[in-house]
Amino acid sequence: MNPIQTATAYHLMAAEDLRETRINRHSRWYDDRWFFDNLTPGHDAAASTIRWDFIMPDGSKFVDPKWAILLDAHRRLVWSLIVDPRQRHRYKPGSMGKLSRRVLYLARWMGKSGYAHFGALDTCAFDQYLDNLLIDKQNKANLNAVYLMEHLALPVSLGYQAPVLAKAGIPVPGSAPWHGMTAFEVAKQLAGREQGYVPPVPDPIFLHIMTSALCMLDAAEDIILQARHFADTKDLQVAEKHAPDRKHLRDRMNSLTDACLILIQGLSGIRVSELLGLQASDTPLAQNALPDCIKIEPSASGLHEIFYLSGHIYKTTKTPRPATWVTGLRPVGSDHLPVPVKAISVIERLYAPWRTRRNINELIVGFSRTKSLTKDVKAHTLSWVNRCQRRFFVRSGVKDWTVTSHQWRKSFAQYVIRSDSCMLPVLREHFKHISMAMTEQGYINADPELKQILDDAAVQSTVSLIGEMIAGRKNVSGALSGKLKETANQLGRSLDNRPEDDRRRDIEELVRTSGIRAHDIRWGKTSLGTCLFRQGTGNCTIGCSARWVISAPLWSAARPDLCWECQNLVLDETHLPFWKDRRAKLQDDLKTATTNDDFALAQLCKQRLEQCIMVLNKLETTEAAAAENNNPG
Numbered sequence: 359m360n361p362i363q364t365a366t367a368y369h370l371m372a373a374e375d376l377r378e379t380r381i382n383r384h385s386r387w388y389d390d391r392w393f394f395d396n397l398t399p400g401h402d403a404a405a406s407t408i409r410w411d412f413i414m415p416d417g418s419k420f421v422d423p424k425w426a427i428l429l430d431a432h433r434r435l436v437w438s439l440i441v442d443p444r445q446r447h448r449y450k451p452g453s454m455g456k457l458s459r460r461v462l463y464l465a466r467w468m469g470k471s472g473y474a475h476f477g478a479l480d481t482c483a484f485d486q487y488l489d490n491l492l493i494d495k496q497n498k499a500n501l502n503a504v505y506l507m508e509h510l511a512l513p514v515s516l517g518y519q520a521p522v523l524a525k526a527g528i529p530v531p532g533s534a535p536w537h538g539m540t541a542f543e544v545a546k547q548l549a550g551r552e553q554g555y556v557p558p559v560p561d562p563i564f565l566h567i568m569t570s571a572l573c574m575l576d577a578a579e580d581i582i583l584q585a586r587h588f589a590d591t592k593d594l595q596v597a598e599k600h601a602p603d604r605k606h607l608r609d610r611m612n613s614l615t616d617a618c619l620i621l622i623q624g625l626s627g628i629r630v631s632e633l634l635g636l637q638a639s640d641t642p643l644a645q646n647a648l649p650d651c652i653k654i655e656p657s658a659s660g661l662h663e664i665f666y667l668s669g670h671i672y673k674t675t676k677t678p679r680p681a682t683w684v685t686g687l688r689p690v691g692s693d694h695l696p697v698p699v700k701a702i703s704v705i706e707r708l709y710a711p712w713r714t715r716r717n718i719n720e721l722i723v724g725f726s727r728t729k730s731l732t733k734d735v736k737a738h739t740l741s742w743v744n745r746c747q748r749r750f751f752v753r754s755g756v757k758d759w760t761v762t763s764h765q766w767r768k769s770f771a772q773y774v775i776r777s778d779s780c781m782l783p784v785l786r787e788h789f790k791h792i793s794m795a796m797t798e799q800g801y802i803n804a805d806p807e808l809k810q811i812l813d814d815a816a817v818q819s820t821v822s823l824i825g826e827m828i829a830g831r832k833n834v835s836g837a838l839s840g841k842l843k844e845t846a847n848q849l850g851r852s853l854d855n856r857p858e859d860d861r862r863r864d865i866e867e868l869v870r871t872s873g874i875r876a877h878d879i880r881w882g883k884t885s886l887g888t889c890l891f892r893q894g895t896g897n898c899t900i901g902c903s904a905r906w907v908i909s910a911p912l913w914s915a916a917r918p919d920l921c922w923e924c925q926n927l928v929l930d931e932t933h934l935p936f937w938k939d940r941r942a943k944l945q946d947d948l949k950t951a952t953t954n955d956d957f958a959l960a961q962l963c964k965q966r967l968e969q970c971i972m973v974l975n976k977l978e979t980t981e982a983a984a985a986e987n988n989n990p991g
Contacts, residue, residue, distance in 0.1 A: 367441060369434040370526045387433070390421050394451035398672040399634035399720070400740040405455040408436060412462050415470040428468060431476050431528050432461055435515075438522045444958075445518035452672070460512040476516060477529025484513060484535040492548060503545040510541040521958055558768035559624075563759050568624060570754040572697070574617035578704045579645070581610045588731060589711035608731055614708060615724065616750035618701040619743055623763060626685050626698045627770035627788060630740050630763040631672045636721040638706050638713055649706050651721070652685070652699055662687045665699050683788060709735055816875035816910070821866045823876050823888065823928075835976045836887075837925040876928075877911055879921060884936040886918055888928045897924040922969045934977050941970040 368381060376387040384393035389410075396406035410429065411421045420429055436457060440449050449457055467490060473479060491509055516523075517534035524530050536544050559567070584607050623633060639650040648654070653666045665686045670678040686696020695703070702721070709723050712735040720737035724746075743763050751761055767789070774785050826832040869875075877889045889896070889911050897920050898912040911926075918940060921927050948963035 369437040369441070369522070373430065381437070392454070394454050396451040397678050398450070398452040398631050399737065400631050400743070401452050402739060405453075406451040408454050408458045408461070412466075415466055420465055420469075425465075425469065427475055428465060431523070432465055434523060434526050434528055435476075435512075435519060436461060438519050438526075439515055442522055443515075443519075444522065445515055456508070457512075460508065463509050464512050475529045476523070476531055479516075479531040479535075481533060484531075487513065488536075488544070488548065503542060503548070506545040506548050507541045510544050514539075514541045514544075557765065558772055559761060559765045560759070563756055564624070564769050567620060567751065567754055567756065571617035571620045571624075571750070574613055575621065575697070575701060575704065577610075578614055578700075578708075581607075581614050582704065582707050585611055585708055586711065604731060608725075611708060612746075613750065613753060615705060616746045616753075618705040619722070619746055620750060620766070621701040622698050622705075623766040624769060625696075626667060626683055627767050627774075628667070628669070628683055629673060629767065630743050632669050632681075632683075633763075634720070634722050634737065634740070634743070635670045635672060635678070636667075636702070637669075637719050638710075638721045642710055642714075643703065643707050645707070646693075647703075648699070649702050649721075652702065653682075656690075657687065660690070662689055663692075665696050667698070667702070816877055817866060817869055819878070820869045820874055820876040820890070821862060824865050824869070825862065832930055834888075834928045834930045836928040875910065879911070879916060879927075881918055881936065884939065885933055886936045886940075887921060887933050888930075889916075889921070889924070889926050890928050891926055896926050897921065919966055919969060922973050929973065929977050931977065934974070937970055937973050937977065941967065941974065944970060 366381075368376065368379060368387060371379070379387045381387055381392065382394065384395075385391065391410065392408040393403070394406040394408075396403075410433070411419050414420055414422075414425065418424060439457070443449070467487060468474075468479075471483075471486065471490070473483060491506065495506070495509075513535045517531065517538070520530040520534075558564075588604075588607060619633070622628070623630070636651055643649060651668045653668060654663045655666060656662070657664055664684060665688075666682040667685045668680070668682050671681045672678050685698040688694045688696070706721055712725075713719075713723060716734045716736075718735070718737065722738065722743075723735040724738045724742065725731070726734055726736050740763065744761075747761050747763060751757070751759065771785055771789070823832065823834075827834065873892055875891050877891055879886050879889050891909075891911050893909060894906045896911060898916045899908055944963050944967045948960060948967065951957075951959035951963055
């Protein structure tokens with residue numbers, strides 16, 4: 359069973375009790391390597407392996423007896439990060455390769471610098487670590503914050519895990535590294551520039567490649583027929599040897615596969631892991647039949663049929679969980695198939711004979727040899743998808759752009775927002791993002807045109823809020839509520855006899871000149887409040903050198919325990935469900951922490967419960983006042 363599911367506290371056990379202890383079905387505690395079962399498609403074994411037998415600076419191995427104390431500390435640190443993380447979600451099996459590289463860098467530096475255990479690390483040592491990192495990486499061409507953060511994450515995690523390691527009797531640093539700053543905050547200071555950005559595919563290239571891929575899809579039935587005819591030959595090796603068009607058929611199959619991969623990702627926006635996790639149908643698929651992973655449901659109006667793609671999410675979740683994505687619609691009575699649906703059907707039927715021969719279920723497969731048609735197919739990896747898509751770019755005459763599978767997701771997001779600026783919440787749900795910040799900051803804000811579209815949407819949200827207050831349909835609480843109500847009352851008196859369009863136009867002019875923008879703050883799927891953001895304000899921008907030019911909340915920092923007392927936060931009755939649910943969850947967490955004698959977690963829960971109660975008191979007072987105003991008798 360996966361250790362991330364069992365969560366056994368091996369890091370707290372005595373060394374002699376760990377001699378023959380299995381941490382999972384693959385590995386023992388003292389093995390040179392720890393192997394984990396990786397449930398995410400598209401990754402090789404190295405991505406889910408922790409190596410302990412790497413070479414130290416003096417030429418010895420880290421598993422040699424001379425490093426026993428340091429090795430034991432690192433093993434316990436890693437296992438505590440897997441089963442009892444204090445800073446972030448538990449590491450997934452697919453992240454073990456990354457964690458292994460972080461261990462290698464920290465352990466080699468400690469060995470070279472003469473630090474025998476974590477307790478020897480202090481403020482000076484961590485500053486020395488930064489100096490060593492910059493010297494070590496000074497010739498790196500793209501020394502950005504994201505690259506540096508990889509080497510800073512584990513020392514920061516060590517600071518958070520110190521109480522856990524102390525329980526195990528492991529010496530720990532006397533203070534948190536770099537005064538408690540996050541790895542990314544330190545990395546930004548070192549790199550002197552913002553986080554690296556994966557750009558979308560430029561519009562002209564996007565349109566050219568999509569046109570080429572659609573032309574390839576038009577030839578799909580002929581290629582499938584040729585492939586089926588070849589595969590039905592009893593002796594494939596003889597057929598391949600004497601078939602003069604063998605190479606031509608393989609090239610056409612490659613081209614069609616590449617086109618389908620691009621069309622599925624570019625027109626559905628799914629991640630490459632989600633693409634590689636799709637399963638083929640249980641029975642052979644007829645030409646006009648739908649794959650098992652595609653379902654049709656009627657729209658709310660009953661006038662259209664909506665196509666849903668069924669698969670699994672592997673990112674932002676501890677274990678794979680089922681999910682669906684909208685992939686198109688058609689009028690009721692039509693036989694039209696959306697392009698992503700057709701591409702999925704084509705790639706399933708193209709390789710059906712080879713899948714049957716190998717008895718494999720993955721939808722996205724390819725031949726295991728470069729040129730042969732006789733060898734078995736296999737489920738391929740993320741790097742294979744990238745190679746296929748780049749191959750299609752070259753074949754289509756685009757040689758000056760290096761595409762990666764994630765760029766299609768960026769392009770998809772931008773086309774959605776350009777079509778309708780109100781689609782940001784819908785896009786977040788489609789992408790299965792944890793927060794709106796992930797969608798807006800990662801996929802939208804780098805495009806000036808889209809930033810303007812989103813600003814216009816924020817203006818309209820602000821106009822609607824003030825308009826509802828003027829009309830008496832909304833009561834709000836918060837630091838700005840008094841000023842907002844006063845402004846609404848003044849506007850209400852001055853606009854009382856004006857036509858509705860004129861009233862809205864005047865309110866919009868006021869909003870644009872004031873610089874106030876209303877943003878819905880969502881945590882999970884629920885709204886915790888409305889941020890009336892103004893440049894240079896907000897708890898989320900404190901400590902940010904660019905706070906006077908930031909035009910929207912700093913979403914990467916926004917969270918309930920920071921926003922609850924921010925002067926920009928405005929609350930109304932629609933936000934009650936979030937804070938009530940948060941209170942209930944914190945009460946449960948407090949009981950668990952108290953039962954487990956986890957003093958630090960208990961104190962944190964108590965602090966956040968107090969915040970919840972204060973917010974709920976404000977909201978319930980506002981709700982009672984609204985009820986009294988609506989029922990004056």
